[in-house]
Amino acid sequence: MSYLPWQAHMWQQLQQRRHAGRLPHALLLSGPAGTGKLRFATAFAESLLCSTPGDDGSACGHCKACELVTAGSHPDWTTIAPEEAGKAIKVDQIRSLADFTSLHAHYGGSKVVTLQPVEQMNHAAANSLLKTLEEPSANTVLLLVTANPQRLLPTIRSRCQVLHFECPPRAEALAWLTTQLAGRDGERLLEIAAGAPVMALELADSDLLAVFDENFASIEALLGRWQDPLQVASQWHKQDGLRTLHWFSGWVTDMIRLASTDAPPHLDYLGLRDRLQALAKELELSTLHRFLEQLNEARRLLATSQVNSQLLFEELLVRWSALPRR
Template identity: 40%
Template sequence: MAEAYPWQDGLWQQLAGRAQHAHAYLLHGPVGIGKRALAERLMASLLCLRPGASNACGECKSCLLLKAGSHPDNYVLEPEEADKAIKVDQVRDLVSFVVQTSQMGGRKVVLIEPVESMNINAANALLKSLEEPSGDTVLLLVSHQPSRLLPTIKSRCVQQACPLPSEAMSLQWLAQALPDSSDEERVELLTLAAGSPLAAVSLQAQGVREQRALVVDGVKKLLKQQQSPTQLAEGWNAIPLLLLFDWFCDWSSLILRYQMTEDEAGLGLGDMRKVIQYLAQKSNQDKILNIQDWILAQRQKVLSKANLNRVLLLEALLVQWASLPGRS
């Protein structure tokens, strides 16, 4: 059974307590807050033959089939490869499932994640099933970026924002999930994960603190002219592009904030505070705004899976970053 996260208790009671369910739900929120687990928990409850007050029983034939991954009335739609699009042929297969009669005489439940990974043809192919699903079918759509969805997709679903836990609740949960990490490390991981505790665990598994230390050291050497943009771009080959653009976007925002407020409490994590302060004092605000616009544009290309030359892209970023000090 999917894990039940404490910050979802209120929403779960609301969903599980419904006498009648909508034909389609859009569960949305940031990455790493447990939306998929919530959808799987709801899926199990909807398929269960003897659901309890708040959960699937876990013991009936339906629950056992679902646990074994062989439930005939359950369909999970995901990209065939990580970070790839959901294709129109995959959605057509789903539509064929939706129009079939339930084999166990109850509901059919579909889970799609992430729904924004559908290309335009796939999204259009889903619309009919969303509007008029066959029989007693419930579609659970999970989205990390609902702004990327077609309005016609969103309008056909009950849209449900999933809660981001408080920092205190996240740290309490992380203390159990990452018992070998120090309090300081867990705070740092949660900050890097933008407050999403499951994302913090994933970042820890990726070695993100070591990756960030490498990048921060490289940025400092770049500004001291001890390493070139080309050397750094090649040395960061193992670090995800999206992670790099997220950090540089965050740093440019912190520079702008400090230029406007001179609030030292708003300089971000300790590893870059002196650099942020230095660049804020030495850089022209227009240059910061221009590089931030450029970073956001490139980040969007990365998200849209554009065919990019990684080394040239990072070189362009670092050349601009190295040119920031100086008021000209």
């Protein structure tokens, strides 16, 4: 896997630090979802493990180490993620790191840990990771990936070197996206992904676009009280909960913008403007602000605890459908 075009500068800087022997033992790759943080982490992990990297430090793709990486069986690289989408990373998963970091590298080079999304650790797991960070072991590099650094313990953040990722300029994002999509509408995808190119590509590779449209129609129908919130909750429960809530809070944020300022909403160009405006007109600004807070709290709960997403959606959607209207 290669790093992405808009990451070239960051890549070069990191490779320079590596060659100068100044690579930190823990990097926190932080930035909005869909900007390519995990790709960067993967490319860098491969680069660290490759025995004959190219001029820019990228993995060669054909040495023994690279073959093992491709087969998913390189013993010096471990990845940690929630066992189920939307669930927490458990303490046992973090504890297994202690064994990994205490071993010698099988191939004499670096050992690499990629962990994402790192904010989805439960409390015990976070404390366990803190211990690992406090006692770094030689030649082990931890690559921690997060779109929500504010949800991490400050003591974890402060023990990492932070790499900030951002959405590339629109033209650059679109240029890359066009090379990845065989003639599909990159613009609309990029907008739905709020400018994040990798998220836009994921949208193209799935039926998510239809889900996005259906979900928006549902929140309209719920506010008009011609759909049952419990029925919608049981549909949403089958989706990636965090992404579903990300969209919902994006819509509510845009309603607040439309109702309170002249700033254009994110979703203007999707033809959603009129529909968002119609919804915003039904509700007081203070009601929208309060609901947005509840949405953000729901996102936090879903990201950090073992909460039942069906119940969480039921509560939110019942609330949404019962909001006092003007």
